Amino acid sequence: MKRVLVREILQSDTSGFDVLVKGWVRTKRDSKGFSFLEVNDGSTIKNIQVVAEESMPGYDEVLKISTGCSVAVEGELVDSPGKGQKYEIKARSIHVYGWADSERYPLQKKNHTFEFLREIAHLRPRTNTFGAVLRVRNALSYAIHSFFQNKGFVYVHTPIITASDCEGAGEMFRVTTLDLKNVPIVNGDIDYEEDFFGKKAGLTVSGQLEGELLATALGNIYTFGPTFRAENSNTSRHLAEFWMVEPEMAFAELPDDISLAEEFLKYIFKYCIDTCPDDLEFFDMRIQKGLISSLEDIILSNFEIITYTEAVDILKKSGEKFEYPVEWGTDLQSEHERYITEKKFNKPVVVTDYPKDIKAFYMKLNDDGKTVRAMDVLVPRIGEIIGGSEREYRYDVLVDRMKNSGLNPEEYWWYLDIRRFGSVPHAGFGLGFERTVQYITGMQNIRDVIPFPRTPKSADF
RNA sequence: UCCCCUGUAGCUCAGUCGGUAGAGCAAGUGGCUGUUAACCACUGGGUCGCAAGUUCGAGUCUUGCCGGGGGAGCCA
Numbered sequence: 001m002k003r004v005l006v007r008e009i010l011q012s013d014t015s016g017f018d019v020l021v022k023g024w025v026r027t028k029r030d031s032k033g034f035s036f037l038e039v040n041d042g043s044t045i046k047n048i049q050v051v052a053e054e055s056m057p058g059y060d061e062v063l064k065i066s067t068g069c070s071v072a073v074e075g076e077l078v079d080s081p082g083k084g085q086k087y088e089i090k091a092r093s094i095h096v097y098g099w100a101d102s103e104r105y106p107l108q109k110k111n112h113t114f115e116f117l118r119e120i121a122h123l124r125p126r127t128n129t130f131g132a133v134l135r136v137r138n139a140l141s142y143a144i145h146s147f148f149q150n151k152g153f154v155y156v157h158t159p160i161i162t163a164s165d166c167e168g169a170g171e172m173f174r175v176t177t178l179d180l181k182n183v184p185i186v187n188g189d190i191d192y193e194e195d196f197f198g199k200k201a202g203l204t205v206s207g208q209l210e211g212e213l214l215a216t217a218l219g220n221i222y223t224f225g226p227t228f229r230a231e232n233s234n235t236s237r238h239l240a241e242f243w244m245v246e247p248e249m250a251f252a253e254l255p256d257d258i259s260l261a262e263e264f265l266k267y268i269f270k271y272c273i274d275t276c277p278d279d280l281e282f283f284d285m286r287i288q289k290g291l292i293s294s295l296e297d298i299i300l301s302n303f304e305i306i307t308y309t310e311a312v313d314i315l316k317k318s319g320e321k322f323e324y325p326v327e328w329g330t331d332l333q334s335e336h337e338r339y340i341t342e343k344k345f346n347k348p349v350v351v352t353d354y355p356k357d358i359k360a361f362y363m364k365l366n367d368d369g370k371t372v373r374a375m376d377v378l379v380p381r382i383g384e385i386i387g388g389s390e391r392e393y394r395y396d397v398l399v400d401r402m403k404n405s406g407l408n409p410e411e412y413w414w415y416l417d418i419r420r421f422g423s424v425p426h427a428g429f430g431l432g433f434e435r436t437v438q439y440i441t442g443m444q445n446i447r448d449v450i451p452f453p454r455t456p457k458s459a460d461f
Numbered sequence: 462u463c464c465c466c467u468g469u470a471g472c473u474c475a476g477u478c479g480g481u482a483g484a485g486c487a488a489g490u491g492g493c494u495g496u497u498a499a500c501c502a503c504u505g506g507g508u509c510g511c512a513a514g515u516u517c518g519a520g521u522c523u524u525g526c527c528g529g530g531g532g533a534g535c536c537a
Binding site: 030031036082084118171238333386431 | 462471472486487488489492494495496497498529530531532533534535536537
């Protein structure tokens with residue numbers, strides 16, 4: 001008989017036919033003469049209840065089944081007389097593929113803390129929460145691709161290993177084949193000419209610069225890949241290895257960028273609501289009350305767009321007591337961003353036109369000479385989810401900005417060439433994929449929305 | 462990297478004034494004809510994170526190290 005998925009069974013309009021399901025036992029309850037098994041196969045957060053009666057062949061084996069065992073169950077799908085489920089399987093035979101010694105199997109049929117589950121990351125996908133996280137993660141990935149594909153954006157692959165010494169977005173992990181116990185030295189410095197690439201190389205901290213090169217040929221592009229930051233960040237919002245989405249549009253200015261970000265977020269949220277209703281219901285009930293309606297609110301909302309200068313004004317007039325003072329020219333603190341998006345507007349807020357000194361060199365300088373065409377999208381609960389800008393496409397201005405930022409324009413000759421030949425206004429943004437999963441699921445710690453998180457002092461599994 | 466909290470049974474935690482280890486759940490055994498975090502009874506289960514120090518005596522006090530959590534910075 002052909003195996004069917006639990007998701008398909010639960011969607012069936014009728015019962016009374018034979019089925020074969022394969023999955024893992026979540027829990028078992030024994031009574032005199034019969035047992036209830038709950039089997040989950042990962043196709044849905046819901047389990048299928050299996051009833052095994054004493055009279056069935058091999059019942060003495062069934063009695064030995066415990067949480068975690070992998071099984072194949074063949075039997076008739078019947079309407080369940082009990083409460084809590086529509087259907088159940090009246091088992092005719094149960095085959096155990098693999099036992100799970102109940103004295104050693106760490107997952108119990110009780111709530112575990114996320115901290116504990118992180119220590120057994122190889123088993124936590126078998127829990128309700130992580131199964132749901134991973135299904136939402138999958139749906140979100142697909143939504144990202146379908147959004148951009150529907151709009152004709154070209155999915156491009158930017159390098160993971162890069163030899164640009166200073167991309168400027170954060171500390172890089174070094175990539176080397178040098179013998180660390182015997183590093184070649186020339187004039188007191190490491191001789192990178194002997195290294196694999198003949199120069200200092202590292203893992204990418206952003207695909208943006210290369211993305212710009214491709215956008216100024218193909219028009220609209222996006223990247224969706226892994227990104228690495230060697231920052232010693234110990235927070236619930238940072239990973240050393242995470243996934244980032246970076247669209248880049250040629251012939252586009254900041255308002256186009258903002259529109260794209262807003263349309264994009266609404267699309268991917270709606271896609272997840274539509275395709276993962278059971279998982280989101282679980283998150284709404286167990287992780288973050290009101291989650292679904294807050295996502296629906298955002299889909300229907302118009303994002304607030306304010307300038308940095310207006311934001312500073314709002315904060316100064318707020319009457320709130322902030323730990324850090326608000327001063328034009330300094331970066332907004334987490335508490336400030338939270339006030340703006342959570343208290344003042346209670347919806348996503350796009351803050352634009354930041355002072356040039358607190359933003360990256362590649363952002364387009366405004367006519368006032370003081371601010372740049374940057375935008376941060378702030379959302380309630382997690383703060384900055386998107387950072388983007390219109391890029392400086394004027395060659396001379398960009399060279400000046402590089403020099404003022406302490407960068408050597410010669411090392412960016414290829415980046416500057418784009419401005420030298422057929423330069424066009426262009427704009428793009430970066431979206432932290434895991435932060436977005438956090439936002440959609442309500443999960444508080446970013447380490448719990450990626451299967452195997454990499455953080456300082458932690459790279460197990 | 463900084464500040465605060467924390468580390469005791471498989472898990473979640475309690476442990477008073479320094480006097481030699483407790484609960485709930487889980488697990489094991491038995492019971493129960495429809496369970497839903499099943500229920501009832503009984504049983505087993507400990508390098509108190511690691512190292513040093515103070516003390517007649519340390520889970521408890523002191524110092525150092527390591528891990529975990531929350532917040533900050535950096536950022537996505």
